[in-house]
Amino acid sequence: MKPFAYVRATSLQEAAAAYASHPGSRYIGGGTNLVDLMKHDVETPDTLIDLTRLPLHDIRELPTGGLRVEAGVSNTDLAVHPLVRTRYPALSQALLAGASGQLRNVATTGGNLLQRTRCPYFQDVSKPCNKREPGTGCAARDGVHRDHAVLGHSEHCIATHPSDMAVALAALDAEIELYDGEHGTRRVAAAGFHRLPGEHPERDTVLRPGEIVTAVLLPPPAPGAVSLYRKARDRASYAFALASVAAVLALHDGRVRHVALAFGGLAHRPWRATTAEERLTGAVPTDEAVREAVDAELAAARPLPDNAFKVALARNLARDAVATLVRSAPGAPPARPQP
Amino acid sequence: MAARERNPLRQQQAAPPSAPGPVHSRVALRVNGRSHVLDLDNRVTLLDALRERLDLTGSKKGCDHGQCGACTVLVDGRRANSCLLLAVTLDDSEIVTVEGLAAPDGALSPLQQAFLDHDAFQCGYCTPGQLCSAVGVLREAAAGHPSHVTGADAPADTARPVVLSAEEIAERLSGNLCRCGAYNGIAEAVAACAAAGTPDRTPPPTPDVIA
Ligand SMILES: Cc1cc2nc3c(=O)[nH]c(=O)nc-3n(C[C@H](O)[C@H](O)[C@H](O)COP(=O)(O)OP(=O)(O)OC[C@H]3O[C@@H](n4cnc5c(N)ncnc54)[C@H](O)[C@@H]3O)c2cc1C
Ligand code: SF4
Ligand code: FES
Ligand code: FES
Numbered sequence A: 001m002k003p004f005a006y007v008r009a010t011s012l013q014e015a016a017a018a019y020a021s022h023p024g025s026r027y028i029g030g031g032t033n034l035v036d037l038m039k040h041d042v043e044t045p046d047t048l049i050d051l052t053r054l055p056l057h058d059i060r061e062l063p064t065g066g067l068r069v070e071a072g073v074s075n076t077d078l079a080v081h082p083l084v085r086t087r088y089p090a091l092s093q094a095l096l097a098g099a100s101g102q103l104r105n106v107a108t109t110g111g112n113l114l115q116r117t118r119c120p121y122f123q124d125v126s127k128p129c130n131k132r133e134p135g136t137g138c139a140a141r142d143g144v145h146r147d148h149a150v151l152g153h154s155e156h157c158i159a160t161h162p163s164d165m166a167v168a169l170a171a172l173d174a175e176i177e178l179y180d181g182e183h184g185t186r187r188v189a190a191a192g193f194h195r196l197p198g199e200h201p202e203r204d205t206v207l208r209p210g211e212i213v214t215a216v217l218l219p220p221p222a223p224g225a226v227s228l229y230r231k232a233r234d235r236a237s238y239a240f241a242l243a244s245v246a247a248v249l250a251l252h253d254g255r256v257r258h259v260a261l262a263f264g265g266l267a268h269r270p271w272r273a274t275t276a277e278e279r280l281t282g283a284v285p286t287d288e289a290v291r292e293a294v295d296a297e298l299a300a301a302r303p304l305p306d307n308a309f310k311v312a313l314a315r316n317l318a319r320d321a322v323a324t325l326v327r328s329a330p331g332a333p334p335a336r337p338q339p
Numbered sequence B: 001m002a003a004r005e006r007n008p009l010r011q012q013q014a015a016p017p018s019a020p021g022p023v024h025s026r027v028a029l030r031v032n033g034r035s036h037v038l039d040l041d042n043r044v045t046l047l048d049a050l051r052e053r054l055d056l057t058g059s060k061k062g063c064d065h066g067q068c069g070a071c072t073v074l075v076d077g078r079r080a081n082s083c084l085l086l087a088v089t090l091d092d093s094e095i096v097t098v099e100g101l102a103a104p105d106g107a108l109s110p111l112q113q114a115f116l117d118h119d120a121f122q123c124g125y126c127t128p129g130q131l132c133s134a135v136g137v138l139r140e141a142a143a144g145h146p147s148h149v150t151g152a153d154a155p156a157d158t159a160r161p162v163v164l165s166a167e168e169i170a171e172r173l174s175g176n177l178c179r180c181g182a183y184n185g186i187a188e189a190v191a192a193c194a195a196a197g198t199p200d201r202t203p204p205p206t207p208d209v210i211a
Helices: A012-021 A034-039 A075-080 A082-087 A089-096 A101-106 A109-113 A165-171 A274-280 A287-298 A309-328 B046-053 B110-117 B127-142 B166-172 B183-196
Strands: A005-008 A025-028 A047-050 A059-061 A067-070 A175-180 A184-189 A212-218 A226-232 A243-252 A255-264 B024-031 B034-041 B072-075 B078-081 B093-096
Touching: A005 A012, A012 A025, A012 A047, A012 A175, A012 A212, A025 A034, A059 A082, A067 A082, A075 A082, A075 A089, A075 A101, A075 A109, A082 A089, A089 A165, A089 A226, A089 A243, A101 B072, A101 B078, A101 B127, A109 A165, A109 A212, A165 A226, A165 A243, A165 A255, A226 A309, A243 A309, A255 A274, A255 A309, A274 A287, A287 A309, B024 B046, B034 B046, B046 B072, B072 B127, B078 B127, B110 B127, B110 B183, B127 B166, B127 B183, B166 B183
Parallel strands: A005 A047, A025 A047, B024 B093
Antiparallel strands: A059 A067, A067 A212, A175 A184, A175 A212, A226 A243, A243 A255, B024 B034, B072 B078, B072 B093
16 A cells, blocks of 8 residues: 555545645545555555545435435444435435445445445456556456446446445435535536446546535435335345346326336446336336336346346346335235236 | 564655655554554554554454455444554544453453354354454344344334344344354354343443553
8 A cells, every 4th residue: 555644624625625735635434445445556545535524424304305414424324314214215225235234334425425346357456447547448348247237338348336325326316415625516416426437437427526525415205105225146245236226116096106216236327227217107017017118228238248147137126126116105006816 | 552663564654755744643542441542654454553553463354355354343332344444544433342342350241152152163263353243233233223134114213122033143244254154153142142132241431541
C-alpha cells in the first residue's frame, strides 16, 4: 500500500475543499471496499478524506411521506430500520442479502453505492483492464467471465456492478443527493446514477470528481405497493449475486397499476426493466403475461460464452418475484381454484 | 506497551514528495478497557495495530481482505472485520478483542465456555473471530435485527428479540469461515447461549486502566 495523508473532515465544506486541494484524494466511508483495493494497489490515493465523522448518520421521515437516508448510515442500520422494513421491504432485503453481518455494520450507504466491480482482473494490477487503466484492454472477455454482464456491456468492459442495495434503490425510484463545493447540491435518479460502460468503463457513475454522496431519498411508496428482493448466488449466504431482482408492484381491480423491476448482477449498473414494465402496466398479471414481459426485456441480452445461464436465472427470479407479489398485493384477483 | 522496533510497521515513512501531509498519525484507542495512544503509519489496519503493536495476537489474519472473519473484533460494541479498518479512522473508539471476553479473573464468558462444551473448534484459528462475531450475533438478535432468513412478515419491531433458530445462526455467522468445518459445534454453542438468554459478558466500558 502506498503511504497517504489523512484528513478527518468535520464538515462537507471542509471535505470538498480538501479534495479540491488534493485531486489525488479519495473519500473513505466504512473503507470495506476502498481499503481492500488499496491493499491490491488498485487504489493509490495520496490523501484519504474520512467522511465518517460528518453529521450524516440520520434516517428521517420527510413531510412528503418519503425517507431521507444520510450517506453515513451503515448498511445494518438502514436494513433494520422499522420504516424501511415496513415501507421498503425490497431495500431491507437487498441489504441483508449482501456481504456479512460484520461488513454491513461498517459499510455505509454512500460507500455501498460507489463500491467498485468485483471483476478479478480489475483487482489484479498485473492484468489489462480498461476500467482500471483505460486503453489497456479487457482481460475478462477472453478470460474468466462467468460472473460478468449479459446486458448493456461494451467491447471495452463487461463488468457488473456488485451492489445489491443499488438494485433495490433503482426499483424504488430513489434519488441520490450529491454535494460539491462549487455547485452545491444536486439530485439524480438512482436508476440513472450508475453508467453503462460504453467507451468509458473507468467511469462507474455520473458522479463528478470530488462530489460527495450526502443522502439517498426514497419517495413515499406507491399506494398499495408491495416489494421484494430476490438474489441467486453460488452459496446460500455471503456471496455476490449471479443475478438478482428487485420488484415493486401495486394492483388495482386485478390489473397492474404500478410495477418496477430492476435486475442486479446482469449489467454495469442496476438494470431497470422498462420494456417489461411497459408491457405489464395496465395488464392482468397472469403467469403468461409476466413471462412474455420478462422475455421481451431479456431479449436484449447478449451473453458471453460462459454466462448464458444468467439469462434463464434472471428470467426465473423475475417471474417468481412478480408472482409472489401478485399473491400478496392488495387488490389481487382471487386465487383461481386448483384444477 | 511493548516496544517492537524491529517491526516494519513501526518505522515511520518519510512523506513521499506527492503526499500533502504527514503519513502517520497519533491514534487513541481503548482496547479491552485499556487506553493506548499510538503513533501509527496511516496504512496500519486495526488488526495489525492489535497484533503487532499491542501484542494482542488473539485476533487472527486469515485473508486480510474481509472474506473470512478470522479478524473479527467489536468496535464500539459492534462486530467488524479489523483487517479492513484503518486504525487512524478509529481514533477514540472502544475495541474489544477475544482477549477481552473473559472476566478480569480469567473466568470464561458463557460463549467461551459453550465453545468448549460443544467442541466448537479443531485447530482454533477461526475461533477468536467466531467468538467476537457470535457476541455480535447475540446482541443483534436481542435488538430485534432481522437477517436474510428472517421472514419478511416478522414484526418490524426493534424491541422484540429474534429467536435464533439453527438457520438464523448459520446465516448470521456466514461471515466467519472455518476451514476445519466445526460449524455444527459452533452453531450449537451459540444456540445454547441464545437459549440460556446469557447474551454475553463482554466488559461494559470499564474505568480506565492506563497501559
Ligand atoms: C467479502 C465481501 C463480500 C461482500 N459481499 C457483498 C454483497 O454480497 N453484496 C453487496 O452489495 N456488497 C457486498 N460487499 C461490498 C460491500 O457492500 C461494500 O464494500 C460496502 O458497501 C462499501 O461501503 P463502504 O462505506 O465501506 O465504502 P468505502 O470502501 O469507504 O468506499 C467505497 C468507494 O466509495 C467512495 N465513497 C464512500 N463514501 C462516499 C461518499 N459519501 N461520497 C462520495 N464517495 C464516497 C470511496 O471513495 C470509495 O471509492 C462485500 C464486500 C466484501 C469485502
Ligand atoms: S470486464 Fe471491465 S473491469 Fe473486468 S477486466 Fe474487462 S475492463 Fe476491466
Ligand atoms: S482476515 Fe479479516 S476477514 Fe479475513
Ligand atoms: S477450527 Fe480450524 S478453522 Fe475453524
